[in-house]
Amino acid sequence: MAYTKYSLTPSSNTAAPPDGAPEGMLPSAVNDTMRDMMSQIRDVGDGIRDGTYTMTAPKITGGTITGATINNSAIGGTTTAAGAFTTLSATGATTFSGATVANTFSSSGATITGGTINSTAIGGTTAAAGKFTTLEATGVTTVQAGTAALPAITTTGDTNTGIFFSAADTIDFAEGGTATGQFDSSGNFKFNSGYGSVATAYGCRAWVNFDGTGTPAIRASGNVSSITDNGTGLYRANFSTAMPDANYTSVVGANINSSNDDVRRNCRVTNWSTSSTSVVTGANSNSDSKEDFEFVSIAVFR
Amino acid sequence: MNQRIIYPNDDGGVAILIPAPEYLAEHTIEELAAKDVPEGKPYKIVDVADIPSDRTFRNAWEFTE
Numbered sequence: 210m211a212y213t214k215y216s217l218t219p220s221s222n223t224a225a226p227p228d229g230a231p232e233g234m235l236p237s238a239v240n241d242t243m244r245d246m247m248s249q250i251r252d253v254g255d256g257i258r259d260g261t262y263t264m265t266a267p268k269i270t271g272g273t274i275t276g277a278t279i280n281n282s283a284i285g286g287t288t289t290a291a292g293a294f295t296t297l298s299a300t301g302a303t304t305f306s307g308a309t310v311a312n313t314f315s316s317s318g319a320t321i322t323g324g325t326i327n328s329t330a331i332g333g334t335t336a337a338a339g340k341f342t343t344l345e346a347t348g349v350t351t352v353q354a355g356t357a358a359l360p361a362i363t364t365t366g367d368t369n370t371g372i373f374f375s376a377a378d379t380i381d382f383a384e385g386g387t388a389t390g391q392f393d394s395s396g397n398f399k400f401n402s403g404y405g406s407v408a409t410a411y412g413c414r415a416w417v418n419f420d421g422t423g424t425p426a427i428r429a430s431g432n433v434s435s436i437t438d439n440g441t442g443l444y445r446a447n448f449s450t451a452m453p454d455a456n457y458t459s460v461v462g463a464n465i466n467s468s469n470d471d472v473r474r475n476c477r478v479t480n481w482s483t484s485s486t487s488v489v490t491g492a493n494s495n496s497d498s499k500e501d502f503e504f505v506s507i508a509v510f511r
Numbered sequence: 512m513n514q515r516i517i518y519p520n521d522d523g524g525v526a527i528l529i530p531a532p533e534y535l536a537e538h539t540i541e542e543l544a545a546k547d548v549p550e551g552k553p554y555k556i557v558d559v560a561d562i563p564s565d566r567t568f569r570n571a572w573e574f575t576e
Contacts, residue, residue, distance in 0.1 A: 434534040438527040447547040
């Protein structure tokens with residue numbers, strides 16, 4: 210840009226015509242200087258209009274920008290324009306109309322009313338379907354109650370199987386549109402599993418399978434912390450977590466070894482307490498004949 | 512699983528506590544003794560090899576401190 214040959218200080222523009230207007234310049238040089246100035250003004254004007262003029266630190270305060278481009282992206286106009294910004298920040302309210310937001314959009318307090326996500330309507334007065342690759346909520350997520358036919362939480366392609374909520378404080382399960390399980394408001398677990406209806410299932414609260422011969426040892430157990438060997442044929446199963454009362458059912462099944470089929474062998478439950486249940490094993494004869502059994506199984510139901 | 516807890520039973524014999532593996536996975540044998548040995552009974556934690564495997568006279572076994 211040749212206009213930079215001019216100084217911002219008027220009295221400093223004293224170069225020889227046409228580049229300046231020194232004191233005592235010949236009148237014949239005045240028109241040459243004016244023509245040169247006109248040429249420089251036209252050059253600057255065309256540069257701004259055509260975008261060939263580089264502004265190193267432009268400031269636009271107020272006014273309206275219509276048309277034009279930013280980084281080759283059209284701004285505004287009557288048609289939707291695409292643009293790319295490395296960072297776009299607004300300290301005030303920002304309104305998007307018909308906008309497509311790609312990649313990451315963050316907001317500390319945005320309200321989305323209406324609109325669509327991936328062509329799916331948001332909110333409104335009717336339920337809308339939508340798909341997300343990952344959906345995460347740091348707060349409570351609420352869904353509708355649903356029914357056995359249309360569970361509230363289900364899976365793609367099998368919408369009559371899932372979880373629904375038939376009543377307050379109740380969680381239900383459905384398969385193929387039929388209720389098959391439930392945690393009721395009292396904490397009871399109910400299921401069908403061939404019973405014919407969804408009914409309360411009473412669980413085995415403790416169990417143990419042990420060898421009572423030689424050096425007695427536990428084969429496997431559940432909610433049993435230990436067994437006590439109290440003497441020949443006398444065993445006690447101690448519960449890891451105590452029973453709520455002693456009114457549970459304790460059953461024992463045992464055999465002296467894996468090949469014995471003598472029906473006179475016997476086993477009995479002899480004690481029920483909240484912390485343990487005791488059993489005795491032996492032979493069913495006319496005398497008290499306790500025996501150590503190789504296979505002893507105890508189960509507790511409550 | 513290689514330890515047992517022994518203590519005197521009420522009949523003058525000895526009771527042997529056999530720990531459940533699932534319980535020892537989350538507790539120590541000392542915690543088991545505190546829970547399953549009757550309150551006030553003296554007890555010992557012994558190696559399983561110290562318990563006789565011949566139980567012919569099991570009811571005659573005695574606890575000695």
